Amino acid sequence: xxxxxxxxxxxxxxxxxxxxxxxxxxxxxxxxxxxxxxxxxxxxxxxxxxxxxxxxxxxxxxxxxxxxxxxxxxxxxxxxxxxxxxxxxxxxxxxxxxxxxxxxxxxxxxxxxxxxxxxxxxxxxxxxxxxxxxxxxxxxxxxxxxxxxxxxxxxxxxxxxxxxxxxxxxxxxxxxxxxxxxxxxxxxxxxxxxxxxxxxxxxxxxxxxxxxxxxxxxxxxxxxxxxxxxxxxxxxxxxxxxxxxxxxxxxxxxxxxxxxxx
Amino acid sequence: xxxxxxxxxxxxxxxxxxxxxxxxxxxxxxxxxxxxxxxxxxxxxxxxxxxxxxxxxxxxxxxxxxxxxxxxxxxxxxxxxxxxxxxxxxxxxxxxxxxxxxxxxxxxxxxxxxxxxxxxxxxxxxxxxxxxxxxxxxxxxxxxxxxxxxxxxxxxxxxxxxxxxxxxxxxxxxxxxxxxxxxxxxxxxxxxxxxxxxxxxxxxxxxxxxxxxxxxxxxxxxxxxxxxxxxxxxxxxxxxxxxxxxxxxxxxxxxxxxxxxxxxxxxxxxxxxxxxxxxxxxxxxxxxxxxxxxxxxxxxxxxxxxxxxxxxxxxxxx
Numbered sequence: 030x031x032x033x034x035x036x037x038x039x040x041x042x043x044x045x046x047x048x049x050x051x052x053x054x055x056x057x058x059x060x061x062x063x064x065x066x067x068x069x070x071x072x073x074x075x076x077x078x079x080x081x082x083x084x085x086x087x088x089x090x091x092x093x094x095x096x097x098x099x100x101x102x103x104x105x106x107x108x109x110x111x112x113x114x115x116x117x118x119x120x121x122x123x124x125x126x127x128x129x130x131x132x133x134x135x136x137x138x139x140x141x142x143x144x145x146x147x148x149x150x151x152x153x154x155x156x157x158x159x160x161x162x163x164x165x166x167x168x169x170x171x172x173x174x175x176x177x178x179x180x181x182x183x184x185x186x187x188x189x190x191x192x193x194x195x196x197x198x199x200x201x202x203x204x205x206x207x208x209x210x211x212x213x214x215x216x217x218x219x220x221x222x223x224x225x226x227x228x229x230x231x232x233x234x235x236x237x238x239x240x241x242x243x244x245x246x247x248x249x250x251x252x253x254x255x256x257x258x259x260x261x262x263x264x265x266x267x268x269x270x271x272x273x274x275x276x277x278x279x280x281x282x283x284x285x286x287x288x289x290x291x
Numbered sequence: 292x293x294x295x296x297x298x299x300x301x302x303x304x305x306x307x308x309x310x311x312x313x314x315x316x317x318x319x320x321x322x323x324x325x326x327x328x329x330x331x332x333x334x335x336x337x338x339x340x341x342x343x344x345x346x347x348x349x350x351x352x353x354x355x356x357x358x359x360x361x362x363x364x365x366x367x368x369x370x371x372x373x374x375x376x377x378x379x380x381x382x383x384x385x386x387x388x389x390x391x392x393x394x395x396x397x398x399x400x401x402x403x404x405x406x407x408x409x410x411x412x413x414x415x416x417x418x419x420x421x422x423x424x425x426x427x428x429x430x431x432x433x434x435x436x437x438x439x440x441x442x443x444x445x446x447x448x449x450x451x452x453x454x455x456x457x458x459x460x461x462x463x464x465x466x467x468x469x470x471x472x473x474x475x476x477x478x479x480x481x482x483x484x485x486x487x488x489x490x491x492x493x494x495x496x497x498x499x500x501x502x503x504x505x506x507x508x509x510x511x512x513x514x515x516x517x518x519x520x521x522x523x524x525x526x527x528x529x530x531x532x533x534x535x536x537x538x539x540x541x542x543x544x545x546x547x548x549x550x551x552x553x554x555x556x557x558x559x560x561x562x563x564x565x566x567x568x569x570x571x572x573x574x575x576x577x578x579x580x581x582x583x584x585x586x587x588x589x590x591x592x593x594x595x596x597x598x599x600x601x602x603x604x605x606x607x608x609x
Contacts, residue, residue, distance in 0.1 A: 038515075039414075039415075042410055042413055042415055043415050043416060045410065046407070046410045046411070046415055046421060049403065049406065049407065049410075050407075050421050050424050050425065052483070053424050053425055053427075053428060053483060053486070054424050055449075055453075056428075056436065056439060056440065056443060056483060057427065057428075059439065059442075059443050059449045060436070060439045062449075063439065063442060099338075102334075103334050103335035103338060104335065106331045106332070106334055106335065107331060107332045107334070107335035107336065109328070109331055110328030110329070110330075110331030110332035111328065111332055113325060113328070114325045114326060114327065114328025114331055115324060115325045115326065115327055115328055116327065116328040116329055116332060117329075119328070119332075122332055122336055125336075125340055125344075126335070126336060126339050126340060128595065129339050129340070129343040130540075130598070131540050131594040131595055131597070131598040132343055132347075132591065132594065133540075133543055133544040133546075133566075133567060133590055133591075133594060134544070135544070135546060135566075135567045135570045135571060135587065135590070136346070136347070136350060136570075136587040136588075136590060136591050137343070137346045137350075138570070138571070138574055138575070138583075138587075139349075139350060139353055139360065139574055139580050139583060139584055139587070140345070140346040140349035140350055140353070141346060142360070143349075143360070144345075144346075144349075159342065160342065162338070163338060163339045163342040163343055164343075166335050166338070166339050167339060170335060185325070189325075194326070195325075195326045195328075195331070199331075220429070220430060223432065224430075224431075224432035224433065224434070226432065226433065226434040226546070226547045226550075226551075227546050227547070227567075227571070231575065241432070241435070242432045242434035242435065243434070244435070245434060245435060245437060245438045245551075246551075249438065256438070256442050259438045260438070260439060260442070263435050263436065263438060263439055266432070266435045267431045267432075267435055267436075270430045270431055270432070270435075271427055271430065271431070273430070274423075274426070274427065274430045275423065278419075278423070281426070281430065282426070282491050282495075285429075285488055285491050285492070286491055286492055286495040
């Protein structure tokens with residue numbers, strides 16, 4: 030955006046950028062530094078020795094996969110229905126769903142709590158998976174509907190003339206052509222489900238089901254507030270997320286810009 | 292498609308030059324009417340609307356009760372919870388904090404995210420390294436970073452040592468323990484966590500700005516800043532509006548950081564109380580479930596109103 034033909038302006042831009050980025054880097058440096066102070070790598074050994082870390086990761090993975098599967102399946106079906114099929118009163122259905130987009134999850138706490146206890150899903154993965162999926166679907170349907178809409182009608186008409194029914198069209202046209210969108214849905218849902226804190230806090234009460242976002246609180250009580258070990262546990266929790274991002278950098282960025290790019 | 296519908300869809304997806312030419316086809320050729328889509332949308336519709344609307348109706352009902360959440364005989368109190376709410380200073384405090392939080396975080400994220408996007412579109416060295424540093428905070432859970440930030444901003448934390456090292460030691464104090472600075476710290480942490488999203492959206496939007504217009508402006512002698520202000524900034528307006536809407540909803544949803552970072556949730560002295568932490572505290576530790584439900588209903592109304600305000604602005608401009 031800036032013209033950088035002269036060397037001096039190039040240097041200035043680079044310096045400005047570097048100064049601006051430092052505040053984003055410092056907390057990460059502080060985290061690593063803290064995790065290595067005191068007993069050094071011993072902090073990591075102590076955290077690992079509790080043996081709970083893999084369990085928390087497994088729980089987060091199960092919940093994330095569950096949410097992703099539900100969100101992906103229901104979103105694809107609904108996006109096809111909304112974009113290309115005949116639905117009487119379609120906009121009413123669509124807007125009723127879209128209103129849920131604005132819903133803060135904390136509003137669901139009390140009814141979810143009583144329902145979950147009645148249904149016996151309290152302290153199970155379902156108590157977190159179902160509300161997370163329900164709150165994610167409106168946004169992914171909004172994105173995917175406009176994506177499916179941009180597929181030319183002629184393609185659908187031609188398939189129908191050739192005798193393909195809606196299910197076949199869905200399988201052979203919609204699913205393959207929405208693959209870029211699928212990646213975006215998976216990443217968006219993954220970040221949302223993996224990083225969620227409130228629902229696990231309320232609905233998951235034993236380490237056997239708790240997620241990685243509850244690890245810091247677990248270690249705060251486990252090591253009676255020994256900051257260095259808490260920091261080590263934060264690094265252990267953050268590293269897989271950072272690695273996942275670095276490996277799938279383009280997908281992460283595309284996932285978040287899915288709403289902004291045609 | 293109704294006008295209102297296209298308005299909000301577009302406000303999330305509109306890009307320069309892409310606004311027109313997206314009207315839904317009016318009436319298809321006869322004999323090719325598509326099959327019914329109802330069975331296709333029903334699973335998602337029943338799931339989302341069933342769960343969410345059931346919860347809202349239930350919350351509305353609970354908000355008329357005096358109930359601790361477990362007693363088998365809740366007592367109906369009509370609108371007493373709402374009357375109590377309007378006289379509760381903490382409720383008004385949390386609304387004020389939310390507004391203040393929205394204005395500051397949105398302004399800072401927009402300015403910083405936009406600047407980063409413009410700088411990284413300017414052929415600098417190692418662009419990907421900068422991108423990664425800005426974006427990594429987005430993927431780390433706020434709950435994971437919370438104990439780190441609590442340490443950084445504590446009395447003997449890294450932030451105070453940094454101030455001492457640059458000769459501003461007189462400013463050092465326990466940032467989270469003092470009411471006046473606790474909320475700004477919460478905002479700074481949020482900016483750290485979310486600027487990556489703002490940046491990546493602006494970065495994507497800027498790739499769609501017409502290069503020839505930029506080149507023409509430069510040939511006419513416009514400086515870098517003029518181009519940025521006169522062409523790029525208006526060109527990404529759709530993104531700015533979408534981000535404003537996301538920030539409003541995000542501010543109303545704020546929970547993790549003010550719950551986890553201060554010494555006690557929403558503290559000190561309610562200085563970082565938000566609607567989310569307020570509802571949580573009233574509903575769960577205090578077990579005044581009816582009162583918590585009344586606050587939830589107010590939060591819901593504010594969220595819908597906030598989203599509608601920005602959605603409608605998008606429609607009008609269209």
